[in-house]
Amino acid sequence: MNNSLLIIDVQKGFINEHTEHLPKKIEKLQERYDNIYAVQFVNLNNSLFRSLLHWDKFNLNSDDTKAAFQLKPNVKVYQKYSYGIPHCILEDLNNDDVNSIDICGISTDACILKTAMDLFDEKIVPRILVDYCACYHGKEKHRQALKFLESLIGSENIVKVK
Numbered sequence: 001m002n003n004s005l006l007i008i009d010v011q012k013g014f015i016n017e018h019t020e021h022l023p024k025k026i027e028k029l030q031e032r033y034d035n036i037y038a039v040q041f042v043n044l045n046n047s048l049f050r051s052l053l054h055w056d057k058f059n060l061n062s063d064d065t066k067a068a069f070q071l072k073p074n075v076k077v078y079q080k081y082s083y084g085i086p087h088c089i090l091e092d093l094n095n096d097d098v099n100s101i102d103i104c105g106i107s108t109d110a111c112i113l114k115t116a117m118d119l120f121d122e123k124i125v126p127r128i129l130v131d132y133c134a135c136y137h138g139k140e141k142h143r144q145a146l147k148f149l150e151s152l153i154g155s156e157n158i159v160k161v162k
Contacts, residue, residue: 003033003034003035004033004034004035004036004037004093004096004098004100004101004102005029005030005032005033005035005036005037005101005102005103005104006036006037006038006039006085006089006101006102006103006104006105006115007026007030007036007037007038007039007071007075007104007105008038008039008103008104008105008106008111008112008115009039009040009041009105009106009107009111010022010023010026010038010067010068010069010104010105010106011040011041011058011064011065011066011067011068011106012063012064012065012066012067012068013057013058013062013063013064013065014041014064014068014106014107014136015068016136018134018135018136018137018138018139018142019106019107019134019135019136021134022068022104022105022106022132022133022134023068023069024069025131025132026069026104026105026132027069027070029104029129029132030071030072030075031072033102035096035098036071036072036074036075036076037075037076037078037089037092037093037101038067038071038075038076038077038078039077039078039079039080039085039086039089039111039115040065040066040067040077040078040079040080041058041065041079041080041081041111042058042059042060042065042079042080042081043055043056043057043058043059043081044060044081047081076092083110083111083114083115084111084114084115084117084118085114085115085118085119090118090119090122090124093122093124094122098124099123099124099125100124100125100127101119101124101125101126101127102127102129102159103115103116103119103126103127103128103129103133104129104132104133105132105133106133106134106135106136107134107135107136107137107141108128108133108134108135108141108142108145108146108149109135109137109141109142109144109145110136112128112133112145112149113145113148113149113152116128116149116152116153116157117152117153120152120153125153125157126153126157127157127159128146128149128153128157128158128159129159129161130146130158130159130160130161131160131161131162132161146158
């Protein structure tokens, strides 16, 4: 188990029948880590999510953007406006000497996949905690994303932890 955890998009607006099991699990998971970083997605007014995907949820300060569980007081929370990891987190990870980080959250086929690739490119080993991730679009998409991630970041970084 690493000393650092990255929680991706475990927000009220992403909770459905495929993801509803995650908030309580991740709330408990926080106790295992000293350094916790969390990102919350916000859909800006001029985003491609709106213009190309016709997706208008996750407005700034809406209920959709709120955490779906109680974050520990020492969690560093960042807003993001894209699938990937914001540059300011990369700066903080480098300043905190993080060279490997465990990842949990929503959605395996989009933000988790993109974030893992961003971290890999920055020479920070992303470790996907399989049982603490889910896909908003269902288990099959989750499994497919994990297969892609095995080939993209190494099968040893796709981790089963209870």
